[in-house]
Amino acid sequence: MLRGALIGLGNVAIHGHLPGWLARDDVRIVAATDARPAQRAECAARLPGARWYESPEALLAGAALDFVDICTPPSSHAALIRAALGHGLHVLCEKPLVGSLAELGEIAGLAAARGRALHTVHNWHSAPIVRLTGELIEQGAIGQVTAAVWHTLRTRPAASADGSNGTWRVDPRVAGGGVLTDHGWHVNYVLPRWIGAAPTAVSARLETRRHTAFAVEDTATLRLTFPRASAEVFLTWAADARRNWAALDGTAGRIELHDDTVVLKAGGAERRWPCPPALSDGSQHPDWFGAVAGEFISEVSRGAAASANLAEAARCVAIESLARESSRRGGEALPLPAASSTLAGLRGSAP
Numbered sequence: 465m466l467r468g469a470l471i472g473l474g475n476v477a478i479h480g481h482l483p484g485w486l487a488r489d490d491v492r493i494v495a496a497t498d499a500r501p502a503q504r505a506e507c508a509a510r511l512p513g514a515r516w517y518e519s520p521e522a523l524l525a526g527a528a529l530d531f532v533d534i535c536t537p538p539s540s541h542a543a544l545i546r547a548a549l550g551h552g553l554h555v556l557c558e559k560p561l562v563g564s565l566a567e568l569g570e571i572a573g574l575a576a577a578r579g580r581a582l583h584t585v586h587n588w589h590s591a592p593i594v595r596l597t598g599e600l601i602e603q604g605a606i607g608q609v610t611a612a613v614w615h616t617l618r619t620r621p622a623a624s625a626d627g628s629n630g631t632w633r634v635d636p637r638v639a640g641g642g643v644l645t646d647h648g649w650h651v652n653y654v655l656p657r658w659i660g661a662a663p664t665a666v667s668a669r670l671e672t673r674r675h676t677a678f679a680v681e682d683t684a685t686l687r688l689t690f691p692r693a694s695a696e697v698f699l700t701w702a703a704d705a706r707r708n709w710a711a712l713d714g715t716a717g718r719i720e721l722h723d724d725t726v727v728l729k730a731g732g733a734e735r736r737w738p739c740p741p742a743l744s745d746g747s748q749h750p751d752w753f754g755a756v757a758g759e760f761i762s763e764v765s766r767g768a769a770a771s772a773n774l775a776e777a778a779r780c781v782a783i784e785s786l787a788r789e790s791s792r793r794g795g796e797a798l799p800l801p802a803a804s805s806t807l808a809g810l811r812g813s814a815p
Contacts (some may be wrong), residue, residue: 466764467529469495471504471520471544472536473503475622476558480748481533482510484757491761495527499536521545524551531581532763534558535639538645542567546581549574554581554764556756559649560776560784563640568781572670572774580761584777585757588650589657590752593739596726597712597719601658604715606730609701611657612695616647616709617703620675622747634678642680643699644784653776655688655695658712662779665689667797668787673701686787690798708743 469479470487473496480805485493496507497517501730506517517523517668524532534544542562548555549571561584562568575582588594591628601609621633632638633646664689670681686697710721717730724742727742728735741751763771779800 466491466531466533466761467494467527468533469493469497469514469523469527469529470530470545471497471523471532471534471548472558473498473506474497474535476748477533477535478506478510480583480750480753481757483750483754485533487759488761491757493533495523495525495529503592520547524548524553529553531556531760532776537632538563538640539638541633542571545571547576548759549578549580549582552578552580554583554760556583556585556760558579559777560640560645560780563645563779565778565781565785566706568778572770572778575774576770580766581760581761581766581768581771583771585753585756586650586653586773586776587752587756588654588743589747590755591739591743591749593721593724593726593743594654596737596739597721598658598680600719600726601660601712601714605717605728606712606719607716608692609712609714610693612655612659612693612710612714614651614655614695614697615708616643616651616699617704617705617707617709617744618643618701619755621646621701621704634675634680636680639680641784642670642678642684643682643701644668644684644686644787645680645700648684648686648697648784648787649780651697651699652688652780655697656690656776656779659693659695661692662670662802663688663695663783663800665797665799666783666786666790667795668790669795670788670791673700684787686783687797688717688783706744 485491495515497520507516532548534557538560539682616789621631623631668686670785673683676683682700684700688695708723712719720727723744724740726737726739782800790796790798
């Protein structure tokens with residue numbers, strides 16, 4: 465039985481992660497902490513056998529643990545990961561893992577030195593519509609993918625845990641960035657797996673189209689260049705409706721994703737598969753967390769610091785960092801480093 469703790473007991477921890485942990489018989493969440501003392505009542509109600517700690521420092525010093533699950537806002541991730549690894553613990557962390565390549569190299573090196581797993585929550589791989597699309601591509605349904613388009617449309621950022629509109633997602637000191645940070649991370653690990661290669665360059669334009677009071681971008685347009693394909697990505701919090709849409713063109717057909725439906729057009733025929741829930745349905749996605757937990761526990765059992773997941777995280781950090789620089793340069797295309805050069809010594813990286 466592995467003993468874990470939740471650092472951060474907000475919406476994603478309570479409604480996304482916790483149901484997955486409680487469904488497992490090889491893990492027990494024995495401790496929790498949150499910067500808001502009022503969350504102690506949530507801990508008592510949902511984890512009656514767990515101990516509450518007033519701070520992450522007290523938890524790490526006082527609880528007998530095997531791992532921590534970090535569900536705090538992005539600006540705190542690097543320091544919390546560093547502290548947990550320093551106590552010899554395995555770490556699962558919500559996306560975005562960290563905000564810079566320097567931070568990533570530091571924590572990846574520490575995880576390798578300690579022989580501890582460091583894993584990011586890439587839960588969209590487990591969305592039924594994403595999983596089916598990947599299976600169709602692997603089966604050769606559209607041949608080699610040559611072009612991709614992805615649209616994430618939202619009317620506003622997700623609300624904070626107390627339901628107010630004053631979400632931390634629009635504070636650059638806490639979130640690091642706007643819609644590119646919040647939604648771009650998912651796209652930047654899903655598309656390379658579908659295309660079967662790492663992107664070699666990125667260009668981007670970041671804008672504030674509607675929410676002018678935000679100190680972060682509410683709209684991002686990216687172009688990712690791959691060795692044999694290209695991808696156009698549009699992300700916005702300034703839409704009039706909430707939905708997701710994507711299309712993949714290949715040498716033998718086309719796949720379209722209409723939020724909760726996959727459409728395959730190939731060989732002069734069209735097939736459809738319903739894939740609920742919709743990608744735009746909610747933000748916690750508890751049904752998608754089980755596979756994440758399983759992958760993480762598998763890495764824990766192997767003591768794996770280097771993994772395909774960490775390579776994906778490295779790629780996401782690099783894409784966002786260079787996308788922001790590209791926007792500052794007026795949309796100039798900038799070359800992306802290979803994951804292997806981003807994380808020295810990393811093995812088992814995804815394509």
